[in-house]
Amino acid sequence: MDLSRKQYFAGLLFVLPALAIFLLFFYLPILQSFYYSTMRWDGMGKPAYIGLDNFRYLWEDPRMKNGLLNSLKVVAFGIVVQNPLALTAAVLLNRKFRTKAWIRTSFYLPVVISLVVASVVWGQLLQYEGFINQLLRQIGLDAIAEDWLGTIRTAFPTIIALSQWQAIGYCAVIYLAGLQAIPPDMYEAAEMEGAEGFKLFRYVTFPLLMPSVSIVMFLTVVGGLKLFELPYLLTNGGPGTSSYTLFMAIYSSAFREGNYGYAIAGSVVLTAMIIIVSTIQLRITRRREVEL
Amino acid sequence: MKRKQATLTTEILLLIASFLFLFPVLYLLMMSFKHPGIFYKPLKFPDRLYLDYYRQTLNVELLRSLNNTVLVTIGGLGLTILVASMAGYMLSRRKERLFRWTFFLIVTGLIIPSIGALIPLFKLMVHLQLINTRTALVLLYTASHIPFATFLYSAFTKSVPRELEEAAHIDGCGMFRMYWSIIFPLLLPATGTFILTNVYGLWNDFLTPLIFLNSPEKMTLMPMIVRYMFNEQSINMGPVFAISVLAATPLVVLFVFTQKYMLKGLVVGSVKG
Numbered sequence: 001m002d003l004s005r006k007q008y009f010a011g012l013l014f015v016l017p018a019l020a021i022f023l024l025f026f027y028l029p030i031l032q033s034f035y036y037s038t039m040r041w042d043g044m045g046k047p048a049y050i051g052l053d054n055f056r057y058l059w060e061d062p063r064m065k066n067g068l069l070n071s072l073k074v075v076a077f078g079i080v081v082q083n084p085l086a087l088t089a090a091v092l093l094n095r096k097f098r099t100k101a102w103i104r105t106s107f108y109l110p111v112v113i114s115l116v117v118a119s120v121v122w123g124q125l126l127q128y129e130g131f132i133n134q135l136l137r138q139i140g141l142d143a144i145a146e147d148w149l150g151t152i153r154t155a156f157p158t159i160i161a162l163s164q165w166q167a168i169g170y171c172a173v174i175y176l177a178g179l180q181a182i183p184p185d186m187y188e189a190a191e192m193e194g195a196e197g198f199k200l201f202r203y204v205t206f207p208l209l210m211p212s213v214s215i216v217m218f219l220t221v222v223g224g225l226k227l228f229e230l231p232y233l234l235t236n237g238g239p240g241t242s243s244y245t246l247f248m249a250i251y252s253s254a255f256r257e258g259n260y261g262y263a264i265a266g267s268v269v270l271t272a273m274i275i276i277v278s279t280i281q282l283r284i285t286r287r288r289e290v291e292l
Numbered sequence: 293m294k295r296k297q298a299t300l301t302t303e304i305l306l307l308i309a310s311f312l313f314l315f316p317v318l319y320l321l322m323m324s325f326k327h328p329g330i331f332y333k334p335l336k337f338p339d340r341l342y343l344d345y346y347r348q349t350l351n352v353e354l355l356r357s358l359n360n361t362v363l364v365t366i367g368g369l370g371l372t373i374l375v376a377s378m379a380g381y382m383l384s385r386r387k388e389r390l391f392r393w394t395f396f397l398i399v400t401g402l403i404i405p406s407i408g409a410l411i412p413l414f415k416l417m418v419h420l421q422l423i424n425t426r427t428a429l430v431l432l433y434t435a436s437h438i439p440f441a442t443f444l445y446s447a448f449t450k451s452v453p454r455e456l457e458e459a460a461h462i463d464g465c466g467m468f469r470m471y472w473s474i475i476f477p478l479l480l481p482a483t484g485t486f487i488l489t490n491v492y493g494l495w496n497d498f499l500t501p502l503i504f505l506n507s508p509e510k511m512t513l514m515p516m517i518v519r520y521m522f523n524e525q526s527i528n529m530g531p532v533f534a535i536s537v538l539a540a541t542p543l544v545v546l547f548v549f550t551q552k553y554m555l556k557g558l559v560v561g562s563v564k565g
Binding site: 007008010011012014015017018019021022024025026027028029030032033036043092093095096097098099102103104105106107108109110111112113114115116117118120121122124125129130131134135138165168169173176177180222225226228229233247250254255260263264267268270271274275278279 | 297298302303306307309310311313314316317319320323332334335371374375376378379381382383385386388390391394397398401403404405406407408409410411412413414415416431432434435436438439442467468471492495496498499503514517518521529532533536539540543544546547548551554555
């Protein structure tokens with residue numbers, strides 16, 4: 001065997017272990033999920049083909065419907081509120097000030113705290129006799145005090161608000177990295193042309209930051225649709241089905257009720273949604289990216 | 293970039309915001325020291341250092357979970373680095389069609405969510421008799437991190453000069469030895485970036501052990517905290533807070549000491565990507 005062929009096969013050997021693990025534990029199960037989504041299957045016996053019935057049942061299931069609606073709310077909130085907030089935070093954090101190290105650390109610190117630990121703390125803070133309500137009563141705002149996680153009207157909005165505790169810092173640090181990658185001479189040139197203040201941001205910073213916007217938006221969409229731990233641990237989907245997310249509904253059907261075929265149909269819908277929404281979003285933001 | 297000096301008002305506003313962000317962490321710490329008399333009086337501060345919750349939780353079970361968490365975190369990161377660094381390096385070097393396609397296939401994993409695969413994966417693990425093993429977790433973490441790690445290593449490989457490989461080749465060095473003794477050490481920044489951006493997700497993972505593990509001997513920290521939370525909710529949450537503090541501390545310490553590198557890694561990552 002000549003040298004270049006030998007190198008070619010050695011090259012394949014370098015790639016093979018990663019490819020094998022990836023195909024076996026990532027692609028194979030995803031492909032299988034399309035097959036099982038058309039089956040009635042309890043996980044044990046032989047799956048029975050039922051066509052698209054599983055998908056039809058999804059529309060009649062309040063948990064799935066509420067979950068889907070809630071998941072879309074999270075995504076909308078992420079794009080409309082969380083993103084601008086994170087960008088503002090990053091722009092401010094990029095300035096010079098004395099307490100910079102302290103402020104940056106405290107904004108990002110929540111990100112390294114696990115969702116389980118976050119649920120332990122927030123669950124306690126938000127109880128009816130908990131810190132937040134007691135504080136509200138103390139300063140005379142009894143009327144606002146609420147059983148935040150136990151009332152249909154407030155449970156899910158509260159969970160969305162809680163997700164911001166970690167999401168803002170997480171997104172802000174990506175924006176911050178993007179801001180620091182912008183070469184300073186771009187600003188000097190723009191200032192020489194007479195741009196200043198908000199114009200500087202609108203016409204220089206923002207277009208150059210577009211790659212970061214793409215990444216953050218993508219992570220926001222995917223993260224929002226995958227929301228699971230907070231509602232699972234804080235409200236268990238309740239009261240009623242008011243704080244179910246699509247992923248939680250899938251989890252319950254599969255691992256609590258053993259409706260595997262049905263749950264897989266739900267996860268096919270979720271996967272399709274993530275791919276469709278993130279493709280559209282990447283299309284829109286990618287088009288606005290500029291090359292340096 | 294030319295940094296603007298922040299006004300005093302901005303700084304004060306940010307300081308207030310930063311305190312609000314830190315507050316839940318401080319509250320967590322505070323609750324773990326509040327003795328039962330004032331535990332359910334939320335506005336009371338701990339009046340003395342009450343360590344009983346820690347004493348109650350520092351037991352064999354906690355050490356076992358800690359050990360499991362360390363094992364699966366190191367195992368997952370280590371196996372990913374082992375296989376994805378080799379793949380990323382080679383996929384960046386070779387331009388033949390087969391390699392280009394493989395790279396594309398692996399990178400699609402960055403966009404396709406693994407959530408849809410969860411239930412078939414569960415059956416697959418049962419089939420392979422890997423259910424309720426830490427090996428299953430290591431394999432799953434590796435599979436889900438391969439796309440990002442491969443992408444990262446292939447981006448960093450572009451900055452490694454090819455002349456090194458040619459020189460090593462003339463010296464009669466085999467491919468694998470050449471890779472591990474020359475290239476891999478040069479890819480250390482990629483390894484650092486990968487570890488610092490992914491160690492938190494693995495350590496803090498709750499969903500995977502929830503689904504794939506069921507015996508207490510194998511349990512990692514996060515599901516253990518949840519079990520404590522739902523078992524002892526009616527009596528006293530104190531121990532739950534103590535374990536939460538213990539489980540979060542290693543990451544907080546790691547973060548405080550490495551945050552500078554993490555931001556730098558993100559900058560490098562965004563430029564190369």
